[in-house]
Each structure stands twice: as C-alpha cells, then as structure tokens.
Amino acid sequence: MAQSLVVSAQEMDSQMQCAARVREGFPGRTYHIVTYGCQMNAHDSENLAGMLEEMGFAPAAQEEADLVLFNTCCIRDNAERRLLGNVSALSQRKREKPDLLIGVCGCMMQQAGGAQRLLSLCPFVDLVFGTHNLYRLPELLLSALSGQKVLAIGGDERGRIPEGLPVKRASAIQGSLTIMYGCNNFCTYCIVPYVRGRERSRRLADIVREAEEMASAGIQEILLLGQNVNSYDGGATFPELLRALDGVVPRIRFMTSHPKDLSDALIAEMARSRSVCPQFHLPVQSGSDKVLREMNRVYTRAHYLERVRALRQAVPDVGLTTDIIAGFPGETEADFQDTLSLVEEVQYDSAFTFIYSPRAGTRAAAREDFVPPQVQHERLDRLIALQETATARALRSQVGSVQQVLIEGASRRREGYLAGRTGRGMTVNFPGPSSLIGKLVFVRILGTGANTLRGEIAQGECSK
Ligand code: SF4
Missing domain, CATH: 3.80.30.20 (tm_1862 like domain)
Incomplete structure (x- = not known):
C-alpha cells in the first residue's frame, strides 16, 4: 500500500528560516535552471524556481546567472554524457567568476554512483542533491553560499512529501x-x-x-x-x-x-x-x-x-x-x-x-x-x-466536428493564428486575436496538418 509521510511542520519552518537567512545575507542574486526529462522533473523545477525566488533570487540567462542549477533525469539514453558535457562547459566561467555557484540535482543524482562520478569529473560543482532532498534547497543553498561543498543524496527511500512548497509556474493557463x-x-x-x-x-x-x-x-x-x-x-x-x-x-x-x-x-x-x-x-x-x-x-x-x-x-x-x-x-x-x-x-x-x-x-x-x-x-x-x-x-476523424479548445498561445506556424488543444489533446491552429489566449472557445475543424488540426472559431455548441 502506498504511504503518506509528510515532512513535519517544524522541518518546513526550519527551511523557511534558512530561506530568510539567504534572502537577507545574499541579496540581489540571480539563478538559471536547466531542466532535463519528464513532466515531473519540469514541475520539480517550478518548485525549485519558487523556492529560489522566495530567497530573493531573480531569473537570468545562464551566462549571467550567479547560480546555475541542472535538474537531471536518468531515464533517457546518454543523459549522463549530455549532463557532463553541459556542466563541464561551465568550468572556464567558474575559474573567471569563483563565486558562481553550480548545482546539480534530480534523479540522476539518486542513481548509485551518479553523484560521485559527477564530482570526480567536475570537482568544481558546489551543490549536489537528489529528489528526496529537493525541499531542503534553502538549507543546502545557505551552506553552499557560506563556502561549503554540499552533497545531499539518498535518504529514506520511501521519501517524504513536502507540502506547501513555493512554486513558480511556467504557464498561467x-x-x-x-x-x-x-x-x-x-x-x-x-x-x-x-x-x-x-x-x-x-x-x-x-x-x-x-x-x-x-x-x-x-x-x-x-x-x-x-x-x-x-x-x-x-x-x-x-x-x-x-x-x-x-x-x-x-x-x-x-x-x-x-x-x-x-x-x-x-x-x-x-x-x-x-x-x-x-x-x-x-x-x-x-x-x-x-x-x-x-x-x-x-x-x-x-x-x-x-x-x-x-x-x-x-x-x-x-x-x-x-x-x-x-x-x-x-x-x-x-x-x-x-x-x-x-x-x-x-x-x-x-x-x-x-x-x-x-x-x-x-x-x-x-x-x-x-x-x-x-x-x-x-x-x-x-x-x-x-x-x-x-x-x-x-x-x-475530427474534420467537420466542433471542438472545445483551450487556447494556449500564439501559433508558432502562422502570424495572426492561435494554437490550442482539444479535449482529446490534439493541437489546433486557427485565426484569432491574442486577447483570447487562456480562454476556452469552440473551434470548427476544417482540415489537418502533419500532426495538428486547423480550424476556425465557431459559435454555438461543441459537437462532441
Ligand atoms: S518501473 Fe518505470 S516504467 Fe514501470 S511502472 Fe514504474 S516508472 Fe513506469
């Protein structure tokens, strides 16, 4: 049976205190997160960004950031080689700017020997932590900012669930x-x-x-x-x-x-x-x-x-x-x-x-x-x-039907067009004003592209 094991309120309080110490002791810093892998990892990065902004860090391009954090994934082939290449590329910048902090987190760091391999090949990395320790970022970052090398992997394999983590969502829709x-x-x-x-x-x-x-x-x-x-x-x-x-x-x-x-x-x-x-x-x-x-x-x-x-x-x-x-x-x-x-x-x-x-x-x-x-x-x-x-x-099979579509943004394919998805998950491109972004509208499906649909805004009821 699955278990529910929530991180205690005292522990979350202690993380908030660390966050306050980072905010007050190290103001005006910037961050950049590089995310690999699945949607769960992308969402973990939203929590990492939320915590960093709570600590006063502002987002920046990778070349300008004071903290570059790689959120890794070990599911795909060659993931480790790609990561090592990208982290190694920062070694020169780290020499020129010694106070640049480089962190690596995510599930590759939980893999047996993953963190050790990374640190032996890229000894200039300051901060390494696994998925079970993600919520401890304020404490770990405070140590790294104070000049310590931080390694926090493993932990209880049942993991614990942190509630109430800050989040900076990539989309408002x-x-x-x-x-x-x-x-x-x-x-x-x-x-x-x-x-x-x-x-x-x-x-x-x-x-x-x-x-x-x-x-x-x-x-x-x-x-x-x-x-x-x-x-x-x-x-x-x-x-x-x-x-x-x-x-x-x-x-x-x-x-x-x-x-x-x-x-x-x-x-x-x-x-x-x-x-x-x-x-x-x-x-x-x-x-x-x-x-x-x-x-x-x-x-x-x-x-x-x-x-x-x-x-x-x-x-x-x-x-x-x-x-x-x-x-x-x-x-x-x-x-x-x-x-x-x-x-x-x-x-x-x-x-x-x-x-x-x-x-x-x-x-x-x-x-x-x-x-x-x-x-x-x-x-x-x-x-x-x-x-x-x-x-x-x-x-x-969708051509001729009228579908409810959530408009996600401007179409990347054509000027003046919007893009959204049907309930079934198919992408539709159709002409419309940008004021509709974020709205649910009915779209009549007129034709198909390679992997998408095209249509026009329709009045009235959805046909499915
Ligand atoms: S072992 Fe991997 S592929 Fe199988 S159910 Fe679990 S996450 Fe999915």
Missing part, C-alpha cells in the same frame, strides 16, 4: 500538480523505482487545496502527475480523487497510468466527470505476451485490449496515446509483429516510440540477448510508419 511519487513496479528496463523510491501519495485534502489555489490563480487546465498516477492511494482511490476535483477547474488531465490499475471505477468516473478530458495515456510497451512478461509489466495483451475496449465503450471519443519500446532483449520478429498488430488494432492518436537501451542496475541490462542495433532501428522505423498512418486517421 495550465499547471502540473503532483499527486504521488515513486513506483513499486520494477519493470525490468526501468531505473525509476531505484532512484525515485517507493510509491507514496499526497493526502486528498492537500491536493484539493492546491487545485483550488490554482483555479483561483486563473489556471484552466490541471495535469495530475505521478509515475503511476492511477495507483494513487492517499486515503482515497484515484477515481475518488477525480470526483473530488470535478469542477474545480474546467479541464483535468493525468499521466502516467499503468494498465494494471485501469479499473472500471476509473473508466466510469472518466465518463461521468465534467472536467476530465477524453484523453488517456496508457503505455503498452509491447504487444507480445512473452516480452510483456519479461518486462514485468504484469498484464497481458488480452487484458490491455479488453481495458481499451471498456474505455472506448464508456468514453467513445477518447484519444489514446502510448509508449512503446522496440528491440527489447530477446524480442523476435514474431514478438515485434505482435506489437505492430496491437498498434493496428488500438489505433492510437500518437505514440512515444523508443529503441530499448540498457539502464545500469536494472534486470534487463544484465541480459545477454540484446537485439542488434540495426534490427532495433529497422523495427522502430516500421513502428513509426504504422503509427503515422494511425495519427493521420485520428486527425482526419
């Missing part, structure tokens, strides 16, 4: 809200459970309060975040949480869901809810039962497809997206054909497709039956080609 942390699943290719610890969920009341604050600040769409968002267990189930949030903001999305926890109750709540968008990101990873077993995904192809059917029956216009790994160790051509046939059957709106690459310390990395790179690439190409056909079909 959409905002992320983390509802649970960590993962208990140990998929054999994935490093996340080793670096982010076991599942722990925030309390329902804390989540609802934060959502209400976001709504009061004008946020129109909330993205609920968690490594396994639908395994939420904070004194209520995930469908109960969605029920409690219904109507707080016009739109709610969530990611990432595990197929094993896609319950009938969640499907029923999606169908009933006024706020939850008809979009479901449901990573399948493979269509082969043998590969799914070896990945430790704990569901079968048949179970996955049955859940998709149940979801589509209850929410007919739902847009499905997924993650797929091509070339997992031991994957045969027949296994890969199973993946292609599943993709053909489900007809996803879009898919994040990856070539398998080993993560040190995971079970799959210890295998010896790796698929040759040229075979992996050739399979990925076939997978992408198939998905492109499905994406084009999904986009075309």
